[in-house]
Amino acid sequence: MLVTKKKFCPNSNIEIDTRTLREFILDCKEQEFTFVSLEDYHSYRMEDKVIAITLDDGYKNNLINAGKLFEELEVPYTVFVAVDFIRTNYFAWWYALEACCEQKNIEISSLGINVSNPNRFERYAIFDSLRRTLHKSTQLKLEFEKECIEKGINSKEGYLTKNDVVRIHKSRFGSVQSHGISHTRLIQKSEKEVLKELTESKKYLETLIEDEVRHFAIPYGKCNDFNGSICSSEDYDYLYSTESYMIGSIIPRLNFSYDEAKRYTFNNNRKL
Structure with a gap:
């Protein structure tokens, strides 16, 4: 999620503002780093x-904000799409919760x-407590969604449409790959459920973008050896977590924090 800065931002762990991202890209280019597509990345050495x-x-703002910035700076990028987010009217409850907690009086019956x-x-304490509660209960999420709809509280900008996904993939610098179907925690799922997330998302996206889907990012970045072996047996060439270490053949990724990413990149002077 790419946003402009604001005072109350409990979802900041999944956000970065475009000014910070621009600064990071320009700093890296000054240090003679090259930005490459995910397809090309694996042909390079560490x-x-x-x-x-x-x-x-x-x-949605992967296209509105990120797409414009990456096109301007000529930087390749990949969007890992959770299929349910683009083919259904998915309710991003964590942003609706943020909107509720931004109000002068927090009233959520x-x-x-x-x-x-x-x-x-x-406000932060209330948000954190309610987020933990909602994570554990599908029924409460449904009741919360109903209340938000009745009050006219939306869940921010929402997600890409199917046309948006095609537009990104057919653009000069964008690519779309798989993030599963329902953005579920694979570490908690059976072999059958994991296989469904892998195969159905791949099939759906390949039909939509009319291109091969070779990369899979594990939702929440968490995977155990059992899930990893299942993922590795499917028709993906590369699998990614958000852990900072290798899990079998699964490739680690760094969550973006400007200071941390800059420090890691410039100190290690290597592939990121």
Whole structure:
């Protein structure tokens, strides 16, 4: 998710503002790093100064904000798309929750919350507590979604449409690959469920973009040896986590924090 900066940003772990990203790209270019596509990335050696940028889930602003920036700076990028996010009217409850917690008084009857004029720290605490609660209960998510719809509280900008996905993949610098069907935690799923996430997402996206899908990013970045062996047996050439270490043949990725990524890249002077 690419956004402009704001004061209350509990979802900041999945956000980066475009100014920070631009600064990172320009700094890397000054240090003679080359930005490459995910397809080309694997032809380089670990000591080569190359960087591949990936975005997860398929937020609408991957096209509106990121696409424009990457086209301007001539930087290849890959969007790992969760199929349910683009083919259904998916409700991004974590952003609706953020919108609720931004209001002067936090009133969410479906979650039993009514707090008058909380300070900033209290807002973060309320958000974190409710997020943990919603993560554990599908029923509460549905009730919360219903309440938000009734109150006219949206879940931010939403996700890419099918046409958006095709547009990104057919653009000069963009590519679309798989992030599964339902953005579920594979580490908690059976072999049958994992296989469904892998095969159905690949088939759907290949039909949509009329191109081969060779890369799979594991939702939430978590995978055990069992899941990894299943993933590796399917028709993907490369698998990615967000862990900072290798899991079998699964390739680690760095979550973007400008300072951390800059420090890692410039200190190690190597492939990122």
